Amino acid sequence: AELDLRLKEMTGEVGGLLLVGASTTIAEFLLPQVLGDFKSKYPKVQPRLTVANSETVENRVAEHTLDIGFIEAPSHRDSVVTDVCCEDELQAVCAPSHPLARLKSATPKQLVQYPFISREAGSGTREVIDQYLQTCGVAPDSLNVVMELGSPEALKGLVATGLGFTILSRAAVMKETRLGQLVRVPLAPRLIRNFSVVYPKEKFRSRLVNTFVQFAKERLAALQAP
Structure with a gap:
């Protein structure tokens, strides 16, 4: 297999199995x-995509069971080596009636007044939100968490019922906001994070x-452009 790989390298052919891991938001809304x-x-x-939260993807890359990961x-x-791919903005997301x-x-102080539907521990989104709140002088456990979920799709479904609000990537709710099913509310100060490879x-x-790293960086940056 190593010899085959070297021959392909020499002949300039880009091909073979590509083991990619990606955290949930990137895998569901950007990477396809x-x-x-x-x-x-x-x-x-032959790309093979594994979807897990950021922590799991990073561990799999470190163990060499994935060639590359997006977190x-x-x-x-x-x-592991970490390169920033592009920026992502997280915003409050709620039903139009909320x-x-x-x-x-x-502001974070306004958010603590309402029921909050959270991502699970180990989620990159949750970690970034917790750090943001601490920076703004609000303890993460002061949020009124009514439920924790491991999937952005499940989060959106619950938020649409009016049960509470959540904080998600702008990329994750493009379709629903366009259809008027959900509303995005920017945070003040804005919450910007990096997607990394x-x-x-x-x-x-x-x-x-x-080749894939370079290609993905350019495409992700283009997809995330306002």
């Missing part, structure tokens, strides 16, 4: 288009992985 475009350009590539929170491991929907922006430090990186 990137992988589809990459496969069209390089038909001999939503800062990296916590020394054994009191927050009338606001042009919402992680890969093992010491492992030989194939031309396939290097």
